[in-house]
Amino acid sequence: xxxxxxxxxxxxxxxxxxxxxxxxxxxxxxxxxxxxxxxxxxxxxxxxxxxxxxxxxxxxxxxxxxxxxxxxxxxxxxxxxxxxxxxxxxxxxxxxxxxxxxxxxxxxxxxxxxxxxxxxxxxxxxxxxxxxxxxxxxxxxxxxxxxxxxxxxxxxxxxxxxxxxxxxxxxxxxxxxxxxxxxxxxxxxxxxxxxxxxxxxxxxxxxxxxxxxxxxxxxxxxxxxxxxxxxxxxxxxxxxxxxxxxxxxxxxxxxxxxxxxxxxxxxxxxxxxxxxxxxxxxxxxxxxxxxxxxxxxxxxxxxxxxxxxxxxxxxxxxxxxxxxxxxxxxxxx
Amino acid sequence: xxxxxxxxxxxxxxxxxxxxxxxxxxxxxxxxxxxxxxxxxxxxxxxxxxxxxxxxxxxxxxxxxxxxxxxxxxxxxxxxxxxxxxxxxxxxxxxxxxxxxxxxxxxxxxxxxxxxxxxxxxxxxxxxxxxxxxxxxxxxxxxxxxxxxxxxxxxxxxxxxxxxxxxxxxxxxxxxxxxxxxxxxxxxxxxxxxxxxxxxxxxxxxxxxxxxxxxxxxxxxxxxxxxxxxxxxxxxxxxxxxxxxxxxxxxxxxxxxxxxxxxxxxxxxxxxxxxxxxxxxxxxxxxxxxxxxxxxxxxxxxxxxxxxxxxxxxxxxxxxxxxxxxxxxxx
Numbered sequence: 001x002x003x004x005x006x007x008x009x010x011x012x013x014x015x016x017x018x019x020x021x022x023x024x025x026x027x028x029x030x031x032x033x034x035x036x037x038x039x040x041x042x043x044x045x046x047x048x049x050x051x052x053x054x055x056x057x058x059x060x061x062x063x064x065x066x067x068x069x070x071x072x073x074x075x076x077x078x079x080x081x082x083x084x085x086x087x088x089x090x091x092x093x094x095x096x097x098x099x100x101x102x103x104x105x106x107x108x109x110x111x112x113x114x115x116x117x118x119x120x121x122x123x124x125x126x127x128x129x130x131x132x133x134x135x136x137x138x139x140x141x142x143x144x145x146x147x148x149x150x151x152x153x154x155x156x157x158x159x160x161x162x163x164x165x166x167x168x169x170x171x172x173x174x175x176x177x178x179x180x181x182x183x184x185x186x187x188x189x190x191x192x193x194x195x196x197x198x199x200x201x202x203x204x205x206x207x208x209x210x211x212x213x214x215x216x217x218x219x220x221x222x223x224x225x226x227x228x229x230x231x232x233x234x235x236x237x238x239x240x241x242x243x244x245x246x247x248x249x250x251x252x253x254x255x256x257x258x259x260x261x262x263x264x265x266x267x268x269x270x271x272x273x274x275x276x277x278x279x280x281x282x283x284x285x286x287x288x289x290x291x292x293x294x295x296x297x298x299x300x301x302x303x304x305x306x307x308x309x310x311x312x313x314x315x316x317x318x319x320x321x322x323x324x325x326x327x328x329x330x331x332x333x
Numbered sequence: 334x335x336x337x338x339x340x341x342x343x344x345x346x347x348x349x350x351x352x353x354x355x356x357x358x359x360x361x362x363x364x365x366x367x368x369x370x371x372x373x374x375x376x377x378x379x380x381x382x383x384x385x386x387x388x389x390x391x392x393x394x395x396x397x398x399x400x401x402x403x404x405x406x407x408x409x410x411x412x413x414x415x416x417x418x419x420x421x422x423x424x425x426x427x428x429x430x431x432x433x434x435x436x437x438x439x440x441x442x443x444x445x446x447x448x449x450x451x452x453x454x455x456x457x458x459x460x461x462x463x464x465x466x467x468x469x470x471x472x473x474x475x476x477x478x479x480x481x482x483x484x485x486x487x488x489x490x491x492x493x494x495x496x497x498x499x500x501x502x503x504x505x506x507x508x509x510x511x512x513x514x515x516x517x518x519x520x521x522x523x524x525x526x527x528x529x530x531x532x533x534x535x536x537x538x539x540x541x542x543x544x545x546x547x548x549x550x551x552x553x554x555x556x557x558x559x560x561x562x563x564x565x566x567x568x569x570x571x572x573x574x575x576x577x578x579x580x581x582x583x584x585x586x587x588x589x590x591x592x593x594x595x596x597x598x599x600x601x602x603x604x605x606x607x608x609x610x611x612x613x614x615x616x617x618x619x620x621x622x623x624x625x626x627x628x629x630x631x632x633x634x635x636x637x638x639x640x641x642x643x644x645x646x647x648x649x650x651x652x653x654x655x656x657x658x659x660x661x662x663x664x
Contacts, residue, residue: 042525162614192383193596194611222598226605245602263530265555276531280495
């Protein structure tokens with residue numbers, strides 16, 4: 001496998017009327033081609049903002065930290081995403097090397113333009129295809145994602161398709177430009193379990209066929225277990241745990257990850273009580289000092305947790321957590 | 334559980350008219366077709382199915398919030414007995430205080446212009462259940478405390494609260510009229526797992542504390558398995574299987590129930606792709622297939638399934654299934 005993207009010290013703040021809030025705090029990770037990374041966390045944890053920053057898709061009031069470095073390794077050499085300035089330069093990344101699938105496929109397609117026209121439009125922007133070629137490729141992609149009668153569907157509008165079909169069409173559109181990295185933001189959350197299973201299967205097939213990297217954003221740990229190679233867990237803009245999917249799910253090292261797993265109802269033992277994580281995720285305007293999780297943590301060690309931000313420590317090969325439990329000597333970040 | 338059921342749907346159908354059909358019988362969509370269920374007092378009754386299965390419509394019909402086209406819904410809490418099909422204006426008003434709904438989206442369900450106190454007090458005022466403001470306040474404070482909302486919370490507006498807290502406000506509003514029957518429609522679907530567990534535990538505690546009966550509508554079978562004592566599975570407006578929770582999850586009889594269970598993503602990363610995958614999607618209720626409604630997607634379908642609609646048969650104690658082949662498939 002070859003390195004696809006390196007994210008180093010990603011920090012992102014927003015200027016708002018209520019002050020400057022930190023959405024992403026010093027996040028680093030990397031992804032290989034053909035690898036699926038699950039990005040997990042509650043709403044408000046900053047997982048979507050993190051993923052969108054990879055193509056600088058943020059509102060105008062976004063301020064990146066000075067140390068933020070995002071390097072995309074393409075066939076023609078590395079691209080420093082932070083140095084890209086205007087929309088023309090960003091075109092290589094947005095919809096070119098990186099495609100994005102959203103949660104709600106109904107909101108992602110323009111309602112008054114046919115599915116096919118939208119697919120052709122983006123292909124004409126990102127490739128040298130003629131209109132006829134673009135149409136051919138689009139119909140082929142629709143067929144590839146399991147849409148029956150693709151040439152008829154090509155001429156239809158989003159409202160004429162069912163939820164599952166829309167999400168398939170969305171995937172077809174995102175993949176038709178042959179991106180190197182696919183960001184899937186809760187792509188199955190709005191779907192029924194049976195349809196979710198179909199879409200997950202489809203995405204797994206496509207990874208092995210196209211060899212792209214996928215960042216799979218979801219709050220559903222079951223979906224992660226079924227799709228991801230490795231997992232990054234976020235809480236309040238911080239990366240708290242990173243590791244292979246087996247390590248993180250079987251031997252969670254951070255109390256937050258443990259809490260998420262314990263709160264999950266499973267069918268293995270339907271009599272087991274559900275254990276919620278106490279309290280709510282704090283407002284980004286009132287980020288706790290020290291470890292951001294200390295206000296809800298069940299395993300607080302003492303005053304150190306609210307005083308000192310934990311640094312990432314290795315719990316195992318390819319498995320690290322930002323928690324003082326794994327860094328007893330200290331030294332601080 | 335042999336007590337009289339609190340609420341019973343008897344061969345209940347909910348039809349919505351379709352446009353067209355100047356000649357011949359008026360066309361309609363059968364959102365719910367010939368469904369019979371009995372919900373025992375004090376039970377936590379789960380209703381599951383994909384979107385389009387009619388579970389929300391059935392829940393609404395049991396609240397008299399959807400038209401009852403055929404059959405009836407009977408409510409009997411020991412104090413009053415109603416036939417929801419033939420309910421007078423005064424009775425309907427009284428029924429509204431006895432049966433309540435908790436919505437899915439705690440962000441859309443609360444008026445941003447009302448304080449939490451006013452939101453919770455509104456049903457009391459609308460229904461005229463309290464006589465003085467002091468009495469209203471007393472009731473609001475009492476029910477808010479049960480939902481872990483303090484006096485300080487009551488003065489604030491909904492925007493100041495997180496999703497989990499908002500859902501607790503919605504629950505307090507549903508409970509304030511001291512209902513007997515609550516329909517919770519996807520009430521935890523919009524919440525994060527960490528908060529979801531908290532709200533589920535709260536619902537369970539309140540149910541036991543106040544002796545309530547719940548109809549819990551959800552697409553999430555793992556949640557249903559944990560909180561419900563009885564489950565009904567719907568597909569395209571029909572009941573396909575109903576059983577005590579333990580029986581349904583340990584020995585599901587209908588191929589649709591089996592497919593739903595196996596579609597739940599396993600938490601074991603080494604258990605990938607073993608799931609029995611269901612092809613296709615739920616058909617449109619405007620044009621349902623003949624015979625068994627599930628035959629177009631059923632991996633077990635035979636010729637008989639394509640012509641003859643299966644009836645509910647007894648598959649065990651309180652366990653009913655509507656499938657022609659359940660017996661041979663169970664062997």
